[in-house]
Amino acid sequence: MQLLYPCDPFDKNQPDEAYAEEFHAAKAAGLTCFLFSAEDFASGDFRPRPANQFSGNILYRGWMLTPERYAQLEQAIAAKNAALLTTAHQYRQCHYLPAWYEACRDVTPGTIFLTRDDDFDAALASTGWQAYFVKDYVKSLTTSRGSVARNADEVREIVGLMERYRGQIEGGICVREFEELLPETEERYFVLSDQVYAREDVVPDIVLDIARRIDSPFFSIDIVLNSHGVARLMELGDGQVSDRKKWDAAKFVGMFEA
Incomplete structure (x- = not known):
């Protein structure tokens, strides 16, 4: 490699x-x-x-x-x-949430995709969700305000803050059904040439399942447990631009030696 x-x-x-x-x-x-x-x-x-x-x-x-x-x-x-x-096609398929969502919608929070000019009130009313997690196609808001909204006005507030601090909305707006998560359980896995790698060498069944659905040589899978103990896919990403997170550098590059 x-x-x-x-x-x-x-x-x-x-x-x-x-x-x-x-x-x-x-x-x-x-x-x-x-x-x-x-x-x-x-x-x-x-x-x-x-x-x-x-x-x-x-x-x-x-x-x-x-x-x-x-x-x-x-x-x-x-x-x-x-x-x-x-x-470039494979990169987009993993980098932009709408590109991988349909393949994984049964294991990830429900999501609707909006443009800046859409009627947020009508779109949110159609979901029946009580709260929302807001991001663009790639990233969420990283300020202390956070990315959780409970009505259309708060969604508009978050979108405005993303535009202010990041200069633009990349791709479009993703509004996801809010789920109570256990952040300490989040783990990032990598898939390279159809082989799944785990930081601690234990690969959950949900990760193996997701890996089979995605056509890309190198991508990351972020799994977290919700408050009911159910494993959920929170993010899929192109592996080339994914942070190592908790991975040791030597352990990470070991993937490329296989």
Whole structure:
């Protein structure tokens, strides 16, 4: 497995600080690692280092990209006679909640998808839900206000705060039925080439089931128990842009050695 990481903005020969531990763990494991400048790429200049070794299948490990930006990365890598392991279509299927929701709707909270101009009052009334969890297609609000709403006005408030603090709503608005969860039970699993990996080597049946439903070479599955002790899928994500969370760096890169 060959890995592509963002470099330090001030030293293009070193990994970005956020990925340094993982990068060095991968190198220590004997994996081939490349660096590129995310800032230069945003300006249309893609120069992986070391350039003379850049070929074959590449797995990106870096910052979240919009599906459109990821497609540009796929094209830039192809122009260097290499190929991303995950296609732009597969990236979108795991990165945007509406793209994976239908495949997993029986194991995840009910969700409706809205645009900024929709009639929130009418849409929420049709659900019959008592409370809502609000996010865009990728992220929820991370301020102290939180993302839980109990009426349309509060949904509008959360959407406005997302726009204010993040600059935009990515994709659209997801309103999910609120469930009481046990946050201390949340665990992130990874699926690589149809093999499921767990931080503590125990894979629940629900994770194996979800893994069989998704057509992507590398993605993450976030499972949490609700207040009734039922395992629920809270997020699916493209593995390339998913945080390790509680995973040790060496344990994480061990997936790529298999």
